[in-house]
Structures are given as C-alpha cells and as structure tokens.
Amino acid sequence: MSAPESGLIDVLGKTFPFPKRHFLSVLDLNPVEVSDLLDLADGFVALNRQTSKKLDLLKGRTLMNLFFENSTRTQSSFELAGKRLGADVVNMSPRASSISKGETLIDTAVTLNAMQPDLLVVRHASSGAASLLSQKVSCSVINAGDGQHEHPTQALLDALSMRRAFGRIAGLRVAICGDVLHSRVARSNVGLLQMMGAEVRLVGPPTLMPAEADRWGSEVYHDLRKGIEGCDVVMMLRLQLERMDGVLAPSQREYFRFFGLDREKLACAAPHVRVMHPGPMNRGVEIDSEVADDLAVSLIQDQVEMGVAARMAVLAALSARLDND
C-alpha cells in the first residue's frame, strides 16, 4: 500500500480525503464522507469474509479501548477492527481501577495519553465525555458511546447494513422505536440517516421521547402500528429494564403489548421490511424472538458483522491523518 498524501486515504484501491482528527459525532461528517466511509467498509466486509483477514495499514499503531461502561460487544468489535488492520490493541476498564479512587476522567486520559496511543476509543456514561477527552489528549479520539448523546460508529454500521440490504439509503422510510429519550443510538441514527436522505420516524410512549423531538426533523408517533406503517426499516431500541415497573412505563408486559415488536404489529410495515436492533436485545420486552430470529426480516446478525467493517473504515480513515501528523 502506498503512503497516502496529505489527508487522503488510500485503502483497498480507493482514494479520498478525510481530514478529520477525531470521530465524535455524526454531525461532524458530510454526506460525501459518509458515502466514502460506507464504500470503504464494504471493502472490509469482503476482506473479513476471507480466510486471511489481516492488513498492515495500522502496523505499529496502538489502539486503546477505554470503556468506562461495560460493553463486550462494542469493545470486541473495536478490538477486532484494530487487530485486523494491524494495530496493537490494549483494553482498559477504568471502572475497575483508578476511577473509583477519585481520579477524574481527565486525569485518566492524560495518564493514558502519556503512553502514546494513536487511537483512543472511549465509551462513557456522560454525554459529552468523548468530546471533553478529545480536547485533552494528542491522539485521535473515537466516540464509542457518550451517555445519551451519540454513538456514531453504530449509526455508520446501521447505515451500512441498510445500504447493503436495500442498495440505497436515500428515500428509505425508517422507524426508530422505543426508548428514544435515553438512546445515543437514536440520536446518531437520526442525524446520519437524515443527512443521507432517509425519512426517519420516532416511535415510543411520550415518557420515553425527548422534549421537542418533533423538532428533530422527524415525525413522532406514540402508536407503534401507525409509526411503522409503510416503513422499510424498523429499528428497535433497547429498553433498560430498570426504566420499567412504573418509572417510565407501567410494566414489562404492558410495554411489550403496546411497544414490543411482534409479527402481528410488523405486518403494518412495508412488505419487504427489515428489522434492526443495536443489541443486546431484551427478548419479550421490546422485541419478540420470532421476529428477531427470522433471518428473512431480521438484519440483527448482519449489524454485528457490519460493526467490525464499519469500525475498520473509521480507523483506516483516521489513520490517514495520523500518517501526516
């Protein structure tokens, strides 16, 4: 692979500019960059299906996974993505170590920064944490989920799954359903899908809908059947069980009855509808197993596969900038 020029990525025979240092929010991207990242990720999907999956694009680079919140799925996805591009990967879970001794997020970041990582993947329970970190460290920061704010690589992998299933994103009608209020996945998806020309709807009980969500450029529905009517994609969100039992919804069974996706409700969507879920799923709460496991409609397993490819694309794109630093 030839050395990239200033701000250009040259991966898998494609060249395009990606001048960003960090990957914090989908709102930092433009449609051309998203398309390029998706093209790149498509190439990585093919690579990942080969017996020999390894590139040396990030050879000598160190990727640090810094997960203040546990997430086996996202963490291993980033770990695999890093390793397949040839980076050395270190996993840190500060929750178990220094953070409980009163060290602040910044202290931890500065300490880790001194170890000279090139890429820092951060998951934190507070909105804005990744952005804060990016101001204090000298490496690239990738937001792997900050509180209730954003989870941009999830939106990218969701877009990749949709584009591969439908051949396009523009014009798709997508319903994002469930606990929108607490969902960073929803926020990133709304931003990215709207940017790419999809029609996005938000569906959920009023207690799980952010204030003035109707001003996000999406129609808001409080009735699942009406909300998914004619939709190409139904994306279910995870509902934390502790938010039920009378706190934000009266009970699990009532929630499932009105907002859980089962075959009968799914019949309201378009005939070719595909179902998505960022995982991990609460079966029998927001989604019925019959729907989740039906490979004819469910993209849920694809999403996991696309996750590795999409994250490889992000790491590869950011590495172009690294080479110029």
Added chain:
Amino acid sequence: MAPRPLALLNARLVDPASGWDGPGALLVKNGKIAEVAFGGDLGSLSDDIETLDTRGAMLSPGLVDLRVKTGEPGAEPKETLKSAALAAAAGGVTSIVVQPDTSPAVDDPSVVDFILRRARDIELVHVYPAGAATKGLAGERMAEIGLMRDAGCVYVTDADRPIVNSKVLRRLLAYAKSFGVLVAHRPADPWLAAGAAATEGELAGRMGLPSVPPIAEKIMLERDLALVELTGGRLLVDQITTACALESLERGKARGLDVTATTSINHLSFNEVDIGDYRTFCKVDPPLRGEDDRQAVIDALASGLIDIVVSAHAPAPAEDKRLPYDEAAPGAVGLQTLLPALLAFHHEGRIPLIDLMRTVTSRPAELLGLPAGRLAKGAPADLVLCDLNAPMIVDLADLKSKSKNSPFDGRRLQGVVRMTLVDGRVVHRAN
C-alpha cells in the same frame, strides 16, 4: 490614622435612592459621605482635602450583592472570605451577603459570629452572613432564626436547596416574620429538577443531557406565594429565571404580597445555547434557559417586576469543572463581572442606567435595612467609581477569586471599575 478627606469632582452621580443621574461632586470624610453636590460642585475646599477629578466617570453607591458563595468555612481552596472580598472590591461591590451552605453550615449563631469576625479582620468590604433556614439545610427543622438574627445574619435561606415540606416553609415564614427576618427560597420543584444539568428543550434533548422543564420553577413559586398569602410572611424569591414563573410573580405582587425577587447576572447575560459543546463554565443552577426566557427576564428587570440582580457568585475550581457536563459542579464566579455585564443593558439602550443601578444598590440595601446603597450626607462612604465607556475583555487571569470559573471568559464588556471605597477607605484602585 483616618485617611484624608477625599473630594470626588466632575462625576456623573447616579443615586437611585434620590433619583438623581447627573453631574455632581461628593466629599468623603471620616468614612462617611460628608457632602453631596447634585448638579453642582463642592465650593471652596480646604488644603487638607485630597481631590480627584473623575472626568465624568459614574460615581454611585457601591454594589450590594445578596447572593455570594465562598468556601469559608470548610472549602477554603475554592474561595476564602478574603479572596471573595478582593473580587468584590475589584468589581465595585461593597457589601456581600454570603450563603449558609458552607461546612459547617451557617445554622448556628456561633458560625455567624465566626464569619463576622473573619470579615472584620479582613477589613475590605462589608460581609453579611445569611443564616440557614433549617438545621443543616436539611429542610426539616427550623434553625435558630432569632439567635442568628441577633448575631448578625441578614436573612435566612437554604440556599440552592428548595424546602420541600410545605409545612416547614409555612412555619418558617410565620416564625421569621415575627422576628422581622426575611426568608429567601429557591423556586424549583425538586422532583422535576432532580439530576438535571440543563433546561428541557430541543437543545438538551439533542445533547442527551438530563433536563428540567422551566415550569418546575413556576410550580414551586406558586406554592411559595400561596404560603406567603397564608402566613403574611416576607419572601425573597431566589433567582427567577423563566417567563412562566414571572407570570406568577406578577400576580403575587398585584395581590399585595410581601415578595421581592432576584435574578442572576448569568441568566440575564447567557442562554442555553452557551452551554454549546458541553461548556461546563456555563453550567449554573438553575440551568441557563432558552432565549425567550432570557428576554422575559430582561423585560421584567426593566419593568421593575424583578427587583434585584445578584452575581450568584459560586466558585468552583477547575477540577470540579473539567468533568463531563452532568458530573461538573454548577456555578459561576461573578463578583468582578456583575457591574460591567449589567451595564450592557445601559449601553444597548434597553434599561436606563439609574434603573439598572437601583437593582444592585438601593433596592437590596433597603430590603435588608442596610445603611448603604445611597449617596446621602451621613451615609457610609461605600462608593464605586466606574468608567462607563471603557472597554474590557474579561481575562481569567485578572479575576481575584481563587476559582476562575467565569462564563464571561473572553467576553467584551464595557465599564471599568476605577475605584472602590468602603467606609471611605480605598479598597480597590485600577492601574
């Protein structure tokens, strides 16, 4: 040795108590205002008098700030009474009322006494303690209001914490009234406000921040006003910041209730958009509101519905601010920026200078029965001399507070404090 008498000449005297805004001169002698010449000069002056040509600068009573937090006692690295007093002097604030939420809390006459003694030793600006309304600020049992009054506290409050139990607030209002003590209370429904870091709305929703709807302020204020009506008590509404609560305030005042309201300079100067990219220096309590609310608050200040502006000075060191937004400490230092930030409304032509100055001088002084806040013969010589038109850029390095958490950092303001006098002593002089 008493300082030499000082004659301040060619000033623009602004005295809200008498309604005078015009040229004049003033003589300070033995810590008091010995003579005020509204519209004229002092006549012939004897040789022992020092004179200062103010060249048309504004000379007004020093500011009286009803809501200041320090870290003393208990959190001195954050702010001491001395560092707060230095900031006050540099900002033209000559009287400060310190909040009781210290460690230990000011819920006992001995702590009132401690603060007054420390302030006397520092000898910069006047420091008046506010006492806790309830023991340990827990909102359950009344503090010793009478004894604290006798020790020198000027009003009682549980500071940032609303008193949830209506029976407790009812008794407080009734009991404090018989001692002539004012009760200050923060209007915020504690359940709606629990855990909130921002004001509910499109922006907080997009940023994924826990938020409180503006109506939480109105809900609590309506209860408070009803209790004032029931008890005939005196209430100081601690920082009104929303249009919906202003409606309630207006009705309460129209019914003749003994209610006075403050707002903070932060809520007059910033809106929720300023928290932008999770800017924790703009995290205050109550949180910054939408622009509609800010405009309503400015209008209410102009109409006199809001009586008093406070700095809501709340020091928080960098380590408490450089955290993710929802974990960061709320609060902003404000003693040094209060006056120039307030003057913005004069420069915009939105509120007459004398009305603005009333909200930070005579009105708060009258409310607490302080001798300061007016340019009158025999009054204490607590004065601020301010070059109204001089530009400044707020620089954190210039702040005297031990904590530098100012949301005004880098802001361009107009109005530089040239000199501050307390009891005739010069406590601040600009270079």
